[in-house]
Amino acid sequence: MKRLIVPSIEREIHADLTEKAENHAIDVFSENLRNLLLQPPMKGKQILGVDPAFRTGCKLAVINPFGTFIAKGVIYPHPPVSKKEAAEKDFVQMVKAYDVQLIAIGNGTASRETEQFVADLIKKHQLPVQFIIVNEAGASVYSASEIARDEFPDFQVEERSAVSIGRRVQDPLSELVKIDPKSIGVGQYQHDVNQKALENALTFVVETAVNQVGVDVNTASSSLLQYVSGLSSQIAKNIIAYREENGAIKHNKELSKIKRFGC
Numbered sequence: 001m002k003r004l005i006v007p008s009i010e011r012e013i014h015a016d017l018t019e020k021a022e023n024h025a026i027d028v029f030s031e032n033l034r035n036l037l038l039q040p041p042m043k044g045k046q047i048l049g050v051d052p053a054f055r056t057g058c059k060l061a062v063i064n065p066f067g068t069f070i071a072k073g074v075i076y077p078h079p080p081v082s083k084k085e086a087a088e089k090d091f092v093q094m095v096k097a098y099d100v101q102l103i104a105i106g107n108g109t110a111s112r113e114t115e116q117f118v119a120d121l122i123k124k125h126q127l128p129v130q131f132i133i134v135n136e137a138g139a140s141v142y143s144a145s146e147i148a149r150d151e152f153p154d155f156q157v158e159e160r161s162a163v164s165i166g167r168r169v170q171d172p173l174s175e176l177v178k179i180d181p182k183s184i185g186v187g188q189y190q191h192d193v194n195q196k197a198l199e200n201a202l203t204f205v206v207e208t209a210v211n212q213v214g215v216d217v218n219t220a221s222s223s224l225l226q227y228v229s230g231l232s233s234q235i236a237k238n239i240i241a242y243r244e245e246n247g248a249i250k251h252n253k254e255l256s257k258i259k260r261f262g263c
Helices: 002-037 084-097 111-125 139-143 146-151 157-170 172-176 195-213 233-246 252-257
Strands: 047-051 058-063 069-075 102-106 130-134
Touching: 002 172, 002 195, 047 157, 058 084, 058 157, 069 084, 069 157, 084 111, 102 111, 102 157, 111 130, 130 157, 139 146, 139 157, 146 157, 157 172, 172 195, 233 252
Parallel strands: 047 102, 102 130
Antiparallel strands: 047 058, 058 069
16 A cells, blocks of 8 residues: 555645646746836936847947937947947947937846946046946847837847847836747746746736736837737737827727727
């Protein structure tokens, strides 16, 4: 009896503990995602997004206070190219030409070296700007996505990342909803837990955050609108199409004119 019962009990206990551990891990991942989504936005600033790199250069993208792309460039301040003088000239010129108020540097490869480069230039040229290090987890996923290709069809992947990094500071929620929640990087070993349970939990967090904060129906992207309670991805696209054809939605009654809205 001992030979048969003990292993069975051990398996049951092990399965129970594993389930409890997974549930706790998913709770932690959910809380991490919630904190990322609900970071306070830095509205009203002209931002220079920087996607750091060594060999391929640091990609730069300027966005205005509304998140609209203005200008882009690439500099090579680090080895193996090491065009530091040219990088300094181009960087300072871009900051001054577009009245940049904040520089957002991605925390990936070459981040610390780029941070030092930027800090030195701010001090040397007495630039009236500040810089911030931004969690760029998932930026590469976004930049290669269909959403990014539709928004910036003529951009390289890294250039799209620079725009995304800048927008994450300006409006974290609006930018992060464009990415699969599991790709944002919400904790270690997230691939070791039940993926369906994780997906459901993270999607619920995104929906809760979007509905807690609310959206502007005239400026929100379809990626953001689809998380509003009662809306689907298709209805979100229909809202965008209606806006593009008719301009701003000025009254709630107009929503009834949108295809499938309220069905």
